[in-house]
Amino acid sequence: MKKFVNDPKNYVSEMLEGVALANPGKLRYIPAYNLIMRSDAPDENKVSIVQGSGSGHEPAHVMVVGRGLLDAACPGDVFAAPPMDYVYETAKLLASPKGVLLLVNNYTGDRMAFDMGKEMAEADGVRAEILTINDDVAVQDSTYTVGRRGVAGNFFVIKAVGAASEQGADLDEVIRIGKKVNDVTRTMGVALTACTPPAKGSPLFELGADEMEFGVGIHGEPGRERRKLTNADAIVDDLLEAVVGDLPYASGDRVALMINGLGGTPVSELYILFRHAHRRLADRGITVGRSYVNEYCTSLDMAGASLTLVRLDDEIEGLLAAPAEAAVRIF
Amino acid sequence: MKKFVNDPKNYVSEMLEGVALANPGKLRYIPAYNLIMRSDAPDENKVSIVQGSGSGHEPAHVMVVGRGLLDAACPGDVFAAPPMDYVYETAKLLASPKGVLLLVNNYTGDRMAFDMGKEMAEADGVRAEILTINDDVAVQDSTYTVGRRGVAGNFFVIKAVGAASEQGADLDEVIRIGKKVNDVTRTMGVALTACTPPAKGSPLFELGADEMEFGVGIHGEPGRERRKLTNADAIVDDLLEAVVGDLPYASGDRVALMINGLGGTPVSELYILFRHAHRRLADRGITVGRSYVNEYCTSLDMAGASLTLVRLDDEIEGLLAAPAEAAVRIF
Amino acid sequence: MSLRHTEFVVRTIAETAIENEKYFGDLDSVVGDGDFGYSLARGFEKLLEGWDDLDRTEPGAFLKRSGMVIASRIGGTSGPLWGTAFLRAGAAAGHTTELDGEHVVAMLRAAIEGIKARGQSDVGDKTLLDALVPLTDQLSASLDDGAEGALRAAATAAREAADATAGLVARRGRAAYTGERSRGSVDAGATAVAVIAERISETWPRQGATS
Amino acid sequence: MSLRHTEFVVRTIAETAIENEKYFGDLDSVVGDGDFGYSLARGFEKLLEGWDDLDRTEPGAFLKRSGMVIASRIGGTSGPLWGTAFLRAGAAAGHTTELDGEHVVAMLRAAIEGIKARGQSDVGDKTLLDALVPLTDQLSASLDDGAEGALRAAATAAREAADATAGLVARRGRAAYTGERSRGSVDAGATAVAVIAERISETWPRQGATS
């Protein structure tokens, strides 16, 4: 296993300790609940924004805790939703008179943990609501009641509700905004390699040298179908076809375009994908108003990328442009 | 080859076009010279800061063009220094009455291209100086006159001279600062996998499943020695030993600590390395004043990391903390 | 089934899950995300760590406390599902201190209903239910054969049913995202139920003898 | 050597470099960074693109223009080194229009001095000099054998010397960073010189016949 790791059981806790050590005075780390929170949270004039999910998606979500983004993140183990009492304890610690918004990517495990954790917190008098994110167009909605997965598009929901809560919006308003952003956000991903969970020590599946997985999620699970590997432009064409046709996005729309790396792909390649997506959208009369090219939500060391579109209006664009500050910092 | 790529010959130009498309109004792209520059450069009240190098190190250097960092970057092809006329044209375009500072990582090809390009620009009346960066402790200095390589530590030189030039420092002063930072900066890297240059299509060398290359540079070339793969903490111990002992850094020092990913390693693992380095430095009485955990200078898709220390004083720390804005943006 | 028998069953489940961490994880890798073995193992380790402090006033209370620990300490989908199963089984046991075969069947049915409700799933969705329901049906049908005979029959039924999940398409859990591609490999949760049932059936006689 | 011969030699160098892109790159991968073949190929492609517009007033001018294109369009270490070599050879040719063997040797020596100065390198450092210097020495010693014979002897010397670089430790270029580990594989630049010399020696008779 080509990883920087000690005992795989400590993968998450050692990473979180690193995040805390790198951000003294800004972040607080509570090991018992895998909890990373802003040192100055909760703010009683602000809805607390919390995201939980499995680990292995870094920088999501522990590294987007900060002003204008998340107030706290409580990850579970690698690719496993947090146990419900992590959610419960987090909700209690972040309790604000204005309420707590729990952001949940739409997976069975995550929803159960958050439903149960929220109920327990409410029994203790905490005001909390859940907002479910489900931007992945790779999953055919009808067949499975659990429905579409939440993937990299969750960043836009985080950014928008983070900004709104910072500006003083109340819980209902924050939820309205989060739902609105989720409703106009669509993502599709492709993997060139399988990822290796540290506790497993070997790749989750085997991909031939000339194969790719089309329509992958963010947990290393195989995708919608296996295809022959094509060149970058052809991959973008296929991703765009799936994403644009789904909402659909139409000529005259103004969008945010995100090319998200899945962990093992260098940023240079992401810009090659971005270039072609930008041009093809222009061909369709769709204007890219905001650009995002980086890693936002990964699958450990998986080589791959996802493409996300968000249809912008003045409200959403204003919230996306609002100032914010996260633990992943270049300077 | 598990890459998002079209014709490998267009790898660099398509990436640069993507960078330009993602930053409308902020960056200017001149295809003939692989040139990415701030739209508002040159500023006649400011020394222009320019960095060239091979490509394949992204986000360095084209993605750290921006206010308080580089005014322009002119990369060559993957792992190849830019041809001298790229340097020449870049120096002319960035000419400022206050002068142009050309930052060069210490490699034969880069130095020759910059020496020749600078001479040509000077013949045209451009005031230009070269500052060489050589932070890599893996190279034994004495044996090779070309000396130590410039690797991820170059970020700190860029950041410091970028801030100083923004504050109005003249060329001599900017050079003084750049040299000062370079003198207190040391780096050592380790690779867990070989990288695959797009034009080659296969890994540059083979590494056994239980092997790592210790003391690698950033061009995918093999390192100082091949070792058995150890756990994350043991790797940090060895990197620290090499780096701390070199300057040396001593008890009572205050440092910036950077864990730089080489391209294929997820950020979660970088924080696992950071955690242990932070603790071990504390054991030695060395305080981490500033933390940097991310990709700064990569080798395409190589799995690996480097550790950099910078000894801080008030002047350096102030420059590192000064505001800056680069093309690689999370929000 | 006394408190001692209940402790024995829970401990056997825990130990089997811990010993099979890698096997269960590999099964979950085929069309899932590979964390199932890890999640179960870490959670049941936690249960064993606090083993001596669990409420032992009666079997039902013991199961409920175990369910609380499991639900709150196992992540992923399995924590809530397995925790709910233990909680419901404990509730169905009520305050009875000596549980007979009928009781045990009723407890298992309660656990099944809990999983279905929590997971919004049913038999045929290619989940652990596809082993647990046939196991319970067979146990119920074989009660006249005595504990050992009934357990053996139930374990056999669970194994057969778990193996048969290879023919199903997943409609719940992470594997469901792969649609038709999930056919051809057994479900990790169902196989775990079979492995655990076989272990209980094997070790029960020994345990019975020393009681 | 007339202008036509000079054009022939430069074109042969360019075509050989382009055809051997992958081979030269693989050689540079062993202890270098693998870009040597790519850099040469892209640069010489550029040279051929502007081929018809090169200054053809005399051999020296033609070589100098070629050197300018190479130096400014090949990246990495090779652009400045190969560009310098062509520039110096052109300068050494002066305004002579028909170059004899002595002239050619003098031009090669000038190219060698240029590389040494630009690269701060010398024979024994495991670079292209380790093939180019023996090649030049042998050419000089064999001038009495006529062009074909001298070229054949020079190519053989270059090949032997290039192969012998496997025994050297690199002291210049990217390979030098690996120290002792660079021993055991041939130098990419020296091998390129040998391959090019062999090609010129093979094709010269044909070209000569049609001139």
Ligand SMILES: Nc1ncnc2c1ncn2[C@@H]1O[C@H](COP(=O)(O)OP(=O)(O)O)[C@@H](O)[C@H]1O
């Ligand atoms: N909705 C559900 N209802 C019942 N069982 C389920 C459900 N979803 C998954 N399972 C069972 O859980 C197992 C996977 O557990 P786990 O790996 O913890 O889940 P995940 O990684 O999907 O969160 C599956 O093999 C299946 O038997």
Ligand SMILES: Nc1ncnc2c1ncn2[C@@H]1O[C@H](COP(=O)(O)OP(=O)(O)O)[C@@H](O)[C@H]1O
């Ligand atoms: N300082 C030097 N002097 C002479 N030749 C050199 C020098 N450095 C490298 N070379 C030659 O150049 C070849 C590598 O060229 P190239 O791959 O373009 O360089 P790099 O990738 O190191 O910039 C080597 O095989 C060697 O023959």
Ligand SMILES: [Mg+2]
């Ligand atoms: Mg999981």
Ligand SMILES: [Mg+2]
């Ligand atoms: Mg190179």
Ligand SMILES: [Mg+2]
């Ligand atoms: Mg799973």
Ligand SMILES: [Mg+2]
């Ligand atoms: Mg090279």
